[in-house]
Amino acid sequence: MTEHVLEYRWLLPATLQDAPEGRRSAVRRSTRDWIVDIAVFLLSAGLGLITADEVHGLVGATEPIRAIDQVVGALACVAVWLRRRWPVGLALVLTLVSTVSNMASVPALVALFTVVVHRPFRPMALVVGVNLLTLPVYLQLWPDPTMPYAMEALVSVLVLLVVVGWGMFVRARRQLVLSLRDRAERAEVEAAFQVTRARRLERERIAREMHDVLAHRLSLLSVHAGALEYRPDMPPRDVARAAEVIRSGAHQALQDLREVIGVLRLGSGDPEDGGGSATAGEAASDRPDRPQPTLATLADLVEESRLAGTEVEFDLRVGDPSGVPAGLGRNAYRIVQEGLTNARKHAAAAPVELTVAGGPGEGLTVEVVNPVTGGRSVPGSGTGLIGLTERAELMGGRLEYGPAPDGRFRLGAWLPWPE
Structure with missing residues (x-):
């Protein structure tokens, strides 16, 4: 325009x-x-x-x-x-x-x-x-x-009125053109701002996802690598299994990293990369997405943590996990994933209690409880819980974490579940 x-x-x-x-x-x-x-x-x-x-x-x-x-x-x-x-x-x-x-x-x-x-x-x-x-x-x-004097006076006044009226019309028209130009420029600036904001939000979303996924995989690698370091006398079968977990986890982490780099490159707006007119979200939508985690896949996540040596007591109180809305299930999965990752980092040898309960209309409650200390601590960035809090708030829910009355660390979240 x-x-x-x-x-x-x-x-x-x-x-x-x-x-x-x-x-x-x-x-x-x-x-x-x-x-x-x-x-x-x-x-x-x-x-x-x-x-x-x-x-x-x-x-x-x-x-x-x-x-x-x-x-x-x-x-x-x-x-x-x-x-x-x-x-x-x-x-x-x-x-x-x-x-x-x-x-x-x-x-x-x-x-x-x-x-x-x-x-x-x-x-x-x-x-x-x-x-x-x-x-x-x-x-x-x-x-x-x-011409009579009165008629000549009337004609003269009419001429003045015509000139004034024509001038006012021209002025109004020009001001309208300037107003349209100003409005078009504002709309263009607003559109550019919306594109920039959409890119930033999409990159933040991708960053949250990648933090949750990579932190989980790298913590598994750290646990198995630590076991190989401190237990060189392990049976060959256990050593082979730990090496396979490390190899598989590293491969999956590299695959996740390649995907996110490709998405960010396509949505960066760099003309040399061909992304000048696409946001990160649009670029991501052009790529075939891998299956997203749901509440029904929580059992696999728990089993993966158990294979890594973490004792997990899992209590699922949801009638039909496969019937949970996709967005709700994915966010609950990420919260549980981050909770188990933090437990492995800071309490590797301690048991973890995981409770997931709720239903339509009452919401979904997620609770991860583990001792504060235990085993060797793995360093982290400290942004995982902040990202989880933002994830829950974006859904209209809430997330709390900190020491529980019994001295253990508690991570609890409530997410809305529409009827």
């Missing part, structure tokens, strides 16, 4: 394009301004020459009056070129001059039109008032013998 408005910008007068109030006189004439000014000058001169032979007045002074009228009228036509620099002053001068010069009446109307178009109400009212006050004097000096 902005392009269409700016395409016709040259049609706007220079005084209405970019110049601030009080500095319009310094603006150079646009192409349209030159065309209009030349046309106005030729129109004023042409109409002045037509009316020059119809000058009426004192019979004894016809020739001198006609000569003076032509000289003054010619100067008034030339003065039209100054109407953009001093519109109000020129309009007042030409109004007074046109009282004694019939040929200057057309330039005076042009100056009045300029004031109506480019100046606010008060200067316009002043110029119109001066025109109305000088009108009786003009009619006395330049009467039309073919």
Whole structure:
């Protein structure tokens, strides 16, 4: 839309394009301004020459009056070129001059039109008032013998009203064009802001997902690697199984990392990467997504933690886990995943109690409880629980974590479950 408005910008007068109030006189004439000014000058001169032979007045002074009228009228036509620099002053001068010069009446109307178009109400009212006050004097000096005085006065007032009305219409139209241009520019800025915001939100979502997934996989790798380090005398079968878990976990972590890097590259907006017009969300939607975790896959997650050596007591109090909404199940899965990951990091040899309960209308409650200490601690970034809190709040739920009354660490969340 902005392009269409700016395409016709040259049609706007220079005084209405970019110049601030009080500095319009310094603006150079646009192409349209030159065309209009030349046309106005030729129109004023042409109409002045037509009316020059119809000058009426004192019979004894016809020739001198006609000569003076032509000289003054010619100067008034030339003065039209100054109407953009001093519109109000020129309009007042030409109004007074046109009282004694019939040929200057057309330039005076042009100056009045300029004031109506480019100046606010008060200067316009002043110029119109001066025109109305000088009108009786003009009619006395330049009467039309073919028309009654009242009729000539009425016609003159109607001419003034037509000029003022036309000028107000042109002013309103130009202001509408400027308003549309401003609105289009604002819409363009707003659209760019929305695109940037969508990219940021999508990257934050991807960062949360990757933190949950990679932290879980890397913690498993750390546990098995630690077992190999501290138990070199393990049976070959256990060593092979731990090595297989490490190999498989590293492969899956690299695959997750490649996917997120590819999504971020496609949605980065870098023309060299071909992502200039796509957000991260759009880029992600163009790629075949892997199956997302649900509440029904919690048992596999628990079993994976048990194989890593964590004792997990799992209590699932949901009638049909497969019937849980996809978004609710995915967020509950991520909360449990982060809770088990934190338990492995900070209490690797301690048992974990996991409870998931709820139903439609009452919401879904997730609780992970484990001792504060136990085993060797694995360093972490400290942002996992913050991300979980934001995840729960985005769903309209809540998340709490900290020491429980019995001294253990408790992670609890409630997520809304629509009926």
